Amino acid sequence: MEIADTVAETVQREDRREFNALVKRYHKQAYNVAYRMAGNHADAEDLTQEAFIRAYRFFDQYRRDLPFENWLYKIMSNVFIDMLRRKPKAKLRSLDEPIATEDGETQMDLPDPSSGPEETVLSHDMDRRIQAALNTLPEVFRLTVIYADIEGLSYEEIAEATNTNIGTVRSRLHRGRKLLRNRIQGLASEFV
C-alpha cells in the first residue's frame, strides 16, 4: 500500500509539474482567445481559469502527440458555451467595463507597442468595433471565426475544437464572416 501511495503521489507530482509548465507557457495565448470570446477581461479571466482547471482534471486524457493549445481550445469552447448558458445575458459585462486593481480602476487593454501614436488610436478604435461586432455573433459562429482568423487554425483543427465536422466549420465560418461584416459595416470600407 505504501509503495502504491508513493507511486501515485510521484505520478501526480510529475503531472502537476508538467501541467504548471503548460499553464505558464500557454496562459497568455489562452487569455487572448478567451477575451475575444467573452468580450471583457473579467469573463476572459474566469474562462481561462476554468479551462485550465478542467484541462488538469482530464489531463490523463491529453494525447501528448497533439498540440496542447488545440486540446485546450476544445475544453475552452465547452467552458465558454457552459458559461453562456449559466450566465443570464443581462449580467454579461460591458466591453468597456473598467477593471479593479490595487491602484484603482483601469482599462487593461494595452496599446500595440509596434504602432505609432496615430495608428494606435485608429487600431484601438477598429479593435473595439470588431470586438463589439464579435460579441453580437451567435456563439458557434464567434468561436469558429476566432479560431480561424485570430488563431489561424485549420478547418480540421476547428472541427476538433468545436466538436463538429469540417463541412459545418466551412458553413459556420462563411456565415459568421458575412454576419460579422454586416455588423461592422462602416468598418469594412476602412480595411478593404
Place this chain on the structure above:
Amino acid sequence: MNCRKVMNLISAYIDGELTGAEMLAIRRHLSECSECTREYESLRGLKEAMSRLRTVVPRKDLAAAVVAKIEEQQFTRTHRFGTWAARLTFAKLSPVTAALAVFGAALVLLTAGGMEGFNPDISGNQTAFLSQTHQVSFLSEISLPHVEFQFSKPLVVTSAAQTSFSPEVQFASFNR
C-alpha cells in the same frame, strides 16, 4: 463555376481549404466576375483585420492564480475521495476500466447482500429459524421428519421434538 457556387466557397477559397481544382476554378471565375471579386476582397479584408487585432494581455499573476486554484481544488478532491485507490479509479483509469471496477464492486456488494440472512448461530429460537428456511422437495421422500435447507447453507435436519440444535447437527449429519 457559377457566381452562386463561388459565393458559397469564397471563404474556403480565402483560407485555402479547397481542392486544387476548386481553387483554380474560383480563381478563373474571379478574374472574369467583378461582383464575386468584390465579395472576395471584402471577406479577405475582414480576415486580415481579424488577424491584426492586438493581443490582449492578462494580469501579470494570472498563471500563478491558475496554478493556485488547481492546487486548492486538488487538495479538496484528495480529501473528498480519501484514498489513492479512489483517486486511481476515478481520475487515472480509463472509462472502461473504471466501469469494470464499479461493476466488480457492485458484484461483491450483491454477493455479500445474499448472505445477509445467514446466521450460523441457530441455537436460539427454532421457530424463528424455521420460518426462514425452505424445504427441499427431493428430501421429503426420505423418511426423515423434517429436512430443511436454506439457500447454500449447510444441510440441517430437525425433529419435531427438538427445540435447539447442537453444532454437530447443524453442519455435519442427519439426526433422527
